[in-house]
Amino acid sequence: MPRQPESARRLLTRIEQEARARRPVLALLGELLNGSGDEVTRELSGGLPGMSAGRAAEESFGCPDDACDRNDLPVPAGPVPRCLVTGAAMRRR
């Protein structure tokens, strides 16, 4: 992890202390990120600064009644596959 400047580390410690004491930390986060409260809220709604892209979700769908061993792999965010016999939506495995 890259080393933070002393002032930033002090500020981070203060944010931790305030958060533990259950006091508002938005203004301090703004100070840390050099932005206004509104901007900080907006940036945080999209994800934490420096957050990774996350773990790839390997999604597959199987028979909704466990009656066969069909396994379908749709494209990411694609349509949920349906049973070719009953037309029911297949179940996530």
Next chain:
Amino acid sequence: MGGFFQELAKKLAERWVGLLLVPGALFVVAAVLGLHLGHGHALDWTMAARHVTDRVSAIGKLSGGAQASVVMGLLIAASAVGLVVQAMAGLSRRVFLGTWPWPLGFLVRWRTGRRRSRWHRLLEKRRELERAHPADTRTADQQRAIDRAAAKVNALAMAEPGSATWMGDRVHAVEAVARNRYGLDLAFAWPRLWLVLPETTRTEITAAHASFAAGVAVAGWAWPLFALGALWWPAFAVGLVVGATGWVRARSAVADLTALSEAAVDLHGRDLGVALGIIAESAVGPLTPDEGAKVTALVRKGR
């Protein structure tokens, strides 16, 4: 109450000055300078300085009333340019979101097709890695390689591309997710969903949209600068910088806007089904595609 209206008027005036007047005045000054210099002396700073000095001294020699008229003329011209730019915000929005007008239909189809092919190529690379390294015997490095491959797919588009631009595909992905996973046709379901969303969610989405609109407004200043660039090329270069700045801001805002909109569908899609009486209030679990299809049928009404 008087204080409230005074404060409101002050805020509106600040907004008008910041959004229209200052950039408009800068544009008018650049236009006066650019038209005088032309392409031939585009970067002749001595000539530019002499022209500004001549103009200022000429204005200085005018009577008080004439000087006031010049200032008023400048303000009116700046406001007029600002209003034209504001009216052209729709054009910038269409360029960013890939909803280009019909003469560019072939370009939209070509770009969309290219984006879709590239997305499938990246997805195939991810699938190859997943097949080569089955989950039960996968090392941490192999998992990281798969995560990186998945991130590349998502960076291009969050669902199979259906638009000519990155921003357009972000919006398209929200629609695709709602349709594919919840059976919801957002074009018709969104206004109903909006009415059942909690106030905090609506505030977040409105703020993200305002941020997108601000990016579009910045980019809008590129159009008059491009037009001026036909007579004075440095204006074209400035227009490119301004347009790129607006594009970057709008791109970041649209990522937030679509992430929040998808989250709203995930979290409150069921509330819409309950409000319409399609799902029992006591029911639990995420909205199913069959329930969503019933919602869509109800809101589309055969249209």
